Amino acid sequence: MDALISAAANALAAGDPLAALKRVSLRDDAPALALRGIAMAQLGDLARARELLGNAARSFGAEEPVARARCHVAEAEIALVSRDLGRPMQGLRAARATLETFGDLTNAAHAGYLDARRLLLIGRLDEAERILGDVNVDALPATSRAGYALVVAGIAMRRICAKPARDALERARAAAVSVGNAALTVEVERAVQAFQAPAARLIARGGERLLQLNEIEALIASDALVIDACRNVTRARTAVVSLASRPVLFALARLLGETWPEDASREELLLRAFRAREADESHRTRLRVEIGRLREAIRPIAEIHATERGFILERHEAGTVAVLAPPVEEEHGEVLALLADGEAWSSSALALALDVSPRTVQRALDILANNGKAEWFGHGRARRWIATCVPGFPTSLLLPAVGVVG
CATH class of the missing domain: 1.10.10.10 (Winged helix-like DNA-binding domain superfamily/Winged helix DNA-binding domain)
Incomplete structure (x- = not known):
């Protein structure tokens, strides 16, 4: 690893994507493409980040399986943030297996945490719990430990287990404080507010x-x-x-x-x-x-x-x-409950999370948009949906889980 790549990686680890880009923005070799992709993700340009990471993975090729697997994990994390929970995340488990095989336990653990987080979002609590049980928590990066605790809390909340959820949120808050990452702290506080808000x-x-x-x-x-x-x-x-x-x-x-x-x-x-x-x-x-x-x-x-x-x-x-x-009952409240997490969802991810057809979700979104309760941006497969600022959103804590009655 040359000096510029090392310096850019250190800048990204410290949460300074602009400093990283200053060092690698004009380079098109595979390591630089990967770092540029991660920097663009930290800056919020997820579409460009995904493109750069895809190019990096192809540039690394079969001769560098670990680097390519790391790119796939980064792409999966962007897909998770983008609420694109279907095909873009399908290679995550294969990437995790590759990383474990070659001894990259830190990124392998991070991949497992991402997989569990996806399963939580689509209501597959039993599978999410099994994945978490296999994750080496000690190998997780510090920022991922807070996220891991949030997944544990999310599973407990969906299972209506208050004390385990509260304990996990306290662990997430402590981990976020130790890292000193403002965005992570906001995410944890949002989860705490959801836990404290009326659920039914x-x-x-x-x-x-x-x-x-x-x-x-x-x-x-x-x-x-x-x-x-x-x-x-x-x-x-x-x-x-x-x-x-x-x-x-x-x-x-x-x-x-x-x-x-x-x-x-x-x-x-x-x-x-x-x-x-x-x-x-x-x-x-x-x-x-x-x-x-x-x-x-x-x-x-x-x-x-x-x-x-x-x-x-x-x-x-x-x-x-x-x-x-539910705290608020209205037509298509289950869709609003998912949109209420503040993230931008694809219609396919909503259909996956609710276990209904994409056409059913699209009809619901059209009705919500006509009523001023949801809005979209982007076109085609890049279209994303968010909830407008309507008070009294229904809660997602009690959404039915796939295969779980209570």
Whole structure:
């Protein structure tokens, strides 16, 4: 490594991309291209950074697998920041394996952390946890240790485990302070604010109030029958009945929970489940059928009985019934919940995170844009979406995880 390359690398490590560019901006050899790419990434020009790193990886070629793998890891990190979570990150695990094979444990650990962070963003908590378990934390760069702790906190928050999340955030804050990186400190403080903000609403006995994560955890652990509108499940302690794929049944269950311990009228149930303002006999017949299906689905934790004016929910044992709902409910709230992290998302990444089709996400984004709640920049595959400054965003903490009910 020549003196200019070494000086540029030291400048980047110190967070001074302009000093690095002064040394290598006119060079087109592979190491200079890689350093220029990292410098442009630090300056925020992610498109140019990705181009330079791609050129560097090709210039290194098969004869320098470690340098090429490092470029792939840097490209993956840019894709993660750009919320381009699909194809651009597919080579990350291969790059990590190469780095481990050749003894570059620091960059290999960093690659593992990036992989776990991607999996957290798309809701694959079990896989993210497995990847974190394989990461050598002691080998991580100082800045990545704060990020590692943020991933641990994110998994705990999505699993509704308040104390592990709080402990991990404290570790992330301490790591950020030790590094002295302002951008990293801001990222940690943003995560702390998300943890401290109301994560859901409790609706019970005709009233409602906002809950923080630790209060949600306590509610789920209590003897209450919880109808969880954040994940579309009903639960009583460890017994969980998922209605995520049966929206009509969940709408009926939610109204029965909101009116408990009173009954819900047939008119209210028809309006909530079928949007039927003027019900005829066919609607009433369908209501009886759907109530029968709901009764069968939740039989392990509750019963439904007919009353003179409608239906009532009854528990098998003593205890309350509560409805847990997002802080703000509106159309396409789950898309807004992801956009609320302040980053610019691609529509394909949103579809991946929500486990829906790209066309479904695009329709939602178009509606949000027309309503002034989201906006885009860029064109074609470079288009990114952000949330406008609308108060009261729904939370992403309780977004359903892939393969995880609660």
